[in-house]
Amino acid sequence: MLLMKGDVVAEDILSKVKKTIEEKKLSLKLTAILVGNDEASKIYVSSKKKDCEKCGIASEVIHLSEKTTEKELLDTIEKLNNDDSVTGILCQLPLPPHLNEDKVIDSISYKKDADCFHPYNVGKLFIGNPIVEPCTPKGVIKMLEYYNIELSGKNAVVIGRSNIVGKPASIMLLQKNATVTICHSKTKNISEITKQADIIVIAVGKPHFLKADMVKNGCVVVDVGIHRIEDKTLEKGYKIIGDADFEEISKKASAITPVPGGVGIMTRAILMQNILTLGLTYQGKN
């Protein structure tokens, strides 16, 4: 059984990004916008800042109050769109409920859209002519490729249909010539489908949703879920688990990503790669 760890793959990507930035003497800068005081969002933004430092990308965080109006936020983005020193922008989601996420994402120039959330970039991906790619599903694909998992002609089942993971992962697997089935909350007899899968990508946000009796021997499982579950037997009082029952499934799978230590860190590495790509593609061409 192959344990597909993310750290080596992510390090590989980050070091290549760093090397390219140095060699080409690029001046790249990510501006992350954080609205409100969500603790998880703060942690995410601060790790992205650290990754930038590692790669030689300048970064800044604009921290706006919970009560920021839509106009204030859109004005902030407009300024960044027009600031030539800023080559990548991201607005950390989720936003407070009074702000329209679609409108905010739309307002970020697609030329600086580090997350690949802008409809133009999503459309380019869909058409098969991407500029940047969404971080988590691209991380999934990179991981599968790094570990030499054959995708062409394989039955791939994606569980979950979010705009951020499930849907783009399906399209990207399709473009790698997999036969793709997308399952979701309305799917009936899901184990009939997962049992036929050569590759399963799961991103449903439900701890241990995928059980060993739902997969066939030799399948490949990529687990995008991450959950903190109370566990009083541990000193820290909790453990981190995924959407798949790692312990049981790893006895049947030919390859599986651990949680933690799997896809999570890949998302961050691809973000850096996107900032580089945007810089190479558009810098000086606003």
Place this chain on the structure above:
Amino acid sequence: MLLMKGDVVAEDILSKVKKTIEEKKLSLKLTAILVGNDEASKIYVSSKKKDCEKCGIASEVIHLSEKTTEKELLDTIEKLNNDDSVTGILCQLPLPPHLNEDKVIDSISYKKDADCFHPYNVGKLFIGNPIVEPCTPKGVIKMLEYYNIELSGKNAVVIGRSNIVGKPASIMLLQKNATVTICHSKTKNISEITKQADIIVIAVGKPHFLKADMVKNGCVVVDVGIHRIEDKTLEKGYKIIGDADFEEISKKASAITPVPGGVGIMTRAILMQNILTLGLTYQGKN
């Protein structure tokens, strides 16, 4: 067995489009660009013009020579983008090989993109927040809805993964809560997959690719293919057939679209609906 004919559905759409245009006193205009002398393209453009007349939409065809340069074509589009009287633009595909289709489609304002080929509009569709929708797959969905085919929780199999039909049809079926599998030329054991389908949408461009032994009893088949096949027993010397073997499959299916008389005409009707939608959404807001 239910024969899902397109003409009644298309007529229904066209008459609603016409009524809305009259009631709201809209001045809409489609400009179709035709490059070169492809006979099929000429026929398509002229039928679109006729549909416009039916609905009370003004229309014009700009017929450019086979030798038009990319710059000339892009300049023409730019003028139309800036012409407030033009509310919908389409560039009939395929283009002569010296012209870059992606670049041309990108250059059409997404606010006038009647075909829904622009990456921005494709991205909005993918995200689940569409403005316009691509004509043929939207025609497929409208047809299924008109004939009260339940989609939620059903296994839908899409055969073909083109940007114009297969991929968007998959996303649209997914958004109707079907469990969607996308098959293509690299799919192995395709009949194992099609035999489990409640609904099959086929758009592979191969005459009678789908045979009766590949489908289960009671399945629903939507056939997007259209082929002219020599048949000397007929006075006209040919017959029109689809991607599915209608005669045999209709003995097993619970519902099927005929070819001709099925999806084909729907594509044209949805184009008119898109022109209306663009007018309602953007007219006067260039």
